Amino acid sequence: MTLRKISKEQPETFEFNSESLAEANNIIKKYPKGKQQSAVMSLLYIAQKQNDNWIPLSAMKYIGKFLEMPYVKVYEVATFYTMYNLTPVGKHFIQVCTTTPCMIRGAYKIVEACKEKISENENELVKEKNCSWMEVECLGACINAPMMQINDDYYEDLDKDKTLKILDQIILGKTPEPGSYRGRLNSEPENNRKTLLDVKNA
Numbered sequence: 001m002t003l004r005k006i007s008k009e010q011p012e013t014f015e016f017n018s019e020s021l022a023e024a025n026n027i028i029k030k031y032p033k034g035k036q037q038s039a040v041m042s043l044l045y046i047a048q049k050q051n052d053n054w055i056p057l058s059a060m061k062y063i064g065k066f067l068e069m070p071y072v073k074v075y076e077v078a079t080f081y082t083m084y085n086l087t088p089v090g091k092h093f094i095q096v097c098t099t100t101p102c103m104i105r106g107a108y109k110i111v112e113a114c115k116e117k118i119s120e121n122e123n124e125l126v127k128e129k130n131c132s133w134m135e136v137e138c139l140g141a142c143i144n145a146p147m148m149q150i151n152d153d154y155y156e157d158l159d160k161d162k163t164l165k166i167l168d169q170i171i172l173g174k175t176p177e178p179g180s181y182r183g184r185l186n187s188e189p190e191n192n193r194k195t196l197l198d199v200k201n202a
C-alpha cells in the first residue's frame with residue numbers, strides 16, 4: 001500500500017450540478033436542524049461521482065461552504081477514508097484487496113496481473129486504456145478471496161489467469177460477468193450448500 005497523494009493538477013472551481021444538488025439537499029434533510037455537517041461523507045461521495053470518480057480540493061472547499069463547516073474538517077475526512085480518490089482514476093478503476101485473507105489466497109497474483117496489463121505503478125492513470133489500479137484494504141468479500149473490485153462490481157475467487165482474462169475484457173471496453181469465478185453462488189461452499197437444507201420447517 002503506497003501513501004495517498006493529492007493530485008498536483010487541480011481544477012480551480014467546483015460546484016454541484018443540478019442532479020448532485022438535488023441529491024445533496026435530500027440527504028441533508030435526513031439530519032436534524034443544525035446537524036447538517038453529518039452529511040459530509042455522503043456529499044463527498046456525490047462530488048466524487050460527479051467528478052469522474054475523484055475529489056479535487058475545490059470540491060472539499062465547496063462542500064465546506066455548503067455545510068457551513070471549516071474546509072480543513074472536510075479535508076480531514078476526504079484524506080482519511082480510502083474510498084475517496086484524491087487523484088484522477090481510470091474510467092475502469094480496479095481495486096485489489098491485499099488484506100490478510102486475500103493475501104494468503106493469492107492477492108499478489110492479482111497485483112501481478114494488474115502490473116502486466118495496466119501499469120507497473122499503482123495509482124497511475126493509463127490514458128490509452130482508461131484504466132488505473134490500486135491496492136486497498138478489506139472489501140468485505142473475504143470468504144470469496146482473493147478478489148478485486150472494478151468500478152461498482154466485485155470479481156471473486158480469482159487467480160492470475162482469470163484476472164488477466166477479465167482485464168483484457170475491461171480494456172476492450174466490455175463488462176465481464178461479476179461474482180465468483182469458481183462458480184459459487186454468493187458465498188456458498190463449493191459443490192453446493194451442505195447445511196440448513198430443510199427450509200420447509202424453518
Ligand code: FES
Nearest residue numbers: 097102138141142
Ligand atoms: S480480506 Fe480481501 S475482501 Fe476481506
